[in-house]
Amino acid sequence: MDLASLNAFIAIAESGGFSIAAERLHLTQPAVSKRIAALEQQLGVRLFDRLGREIGLTEAGRALLPRAYRILNELDDTRRALSNLSGEVSGRLSLATSHHIGLHRLPPLLRTFTRAHPQVNLDIRFLDSEVAYDEVLHGRAELAVITLAPETAMPVRAVQVWDDPLAFVTAPEHPLACNGQVRLSDVAGYPAVFPGGNTFTHHIVRRLFEREGLNANIAMSTNYMETIKMMVSIGIAWSVLPRTMLDEQVVALPLPGARLSRSLGYIVHTERSLSNAAQAFMALLDQARDPLHGTSPTG
Structure with missing residues (x-):
């Protein structure tokens, strides 16, 4: 054939x-x-x-x-x-990653990796985490660095690298930001901009509202965190963003008891051989693990 x-x-x-x-x-x-x-x-x-x-x-x-x-x-x-037998770290490494992680977490690791292994041809694709998961599952990507699903099933193995705390955010002049301490029911009354319903981040936030018997008023949707931040900053909606993205453009809402976090890390297919290049990049990711939150693989 x-x-x-x-x-x-x-x-x-x-x-x-x-x-x-x-x-x-x-x-x-x-x-x-x-x-x-x-x-x-x-x-x-x-x-x-x-x-x-x-x-x-x-x-x-x-x-x-x-x-x-x-x-x-x-x-x-x-x-x-067969290529691994030489012991060389070379050849092609097919790497999938989300836009947010690719912009905010990977640059220093990629810089270190390319300087240490100049013979590796990096094939980096920026995809939604859910799409990247399928790329690894079907063998189209050797390694993916993504927002991890709450549960990962074999033959995919997930390893947490970073804990990514989330914050409810609005523009500084938004009514929610001017009312002092607010409750989740107050937030639910205003329009929100969220990642798409199929994303891991969306599921995390939706479960929080469901536990309180509430529904978020999702008026707009985009999977790009930078776009969400821009829409929040001009005052048309609230959202949930990683705390690493907070600056003077947005303010975090003081919501008691509403602690949210997501896991960022990498996934591989356990039934396929990993190239020396993939193993070298995984070693860098393992060194970057949060000391308290990135110590155990799942899946």
């Missing part, structure tokens, strides 16, 4: 179109179509239903997709295992 054809098949299945898959693979659309035609002929089945501009997997395509992932992941795993 031709590996280039399998790569084309996966690209189309993930992107939903031949032209997008061609851009992703840096190929022409006819070249991608030719690879799929060859794969379908080799297997003796049709892999995609083509209805106008809509592309969908056939039953055979749906059956092939997890197997195609396994084949390519096994090949990548074999390459890493």
Whole structure:
């Protein structure tokens, strides 16, 4: 089975179109179509239903997709295992991270790593933490540094590196900031801007409101913490931000009993070989652990 054809098949299945898959693979659309035609002929089945501009997997395509992932992941795993025998820290490291961690936590570690291991080709992708989790799970990223889920299931292993306390915040002139001590029920009465409902941070805050029998008035949504901070700073909404982002643009609300925190760290796939480069970067992350909160792996 031709590996280039399998790569084309996966690209189309993930992107939903031949032209997008061609851009992703840096190929022409006819070249991608030719690879799929060859794969379908080799297997003796049709892999995609083509209805106008809509592309969908056939039953055979749906059956092939997890197997195609396994084949390519096994090949990548074999390459890493053989490359590791040299003991050199080199080659490609596919690293996924959230925008917030990539901007606020990783720069000094990346600087140290690239100076110590100049032969490593870093492939860094900035993704939502939930998307990065799937990238590791399906073998498209070797390592991800993200907001950790409350629970992580095998074969993914999570290691906490930083504790990230959160604060309820508003603009200095917001009514909530001018009322002295406020309660969670007071906050619920005003519009909020939150990360999307599928994010780990959203779930953490929502559970706090649910325990009090309240619903947050979420008027707007974006997954970029810097954008949330900007919207809070102009006074149109309150939100929850990491305390590391607080400055004169926003103020923390004194909410008694409303202590929130999230765990930041890295995840890896336990059933795949890790490159020497990934192990070296993990060692740096382990050295950066918070002394009280980053001592034990989960998952």
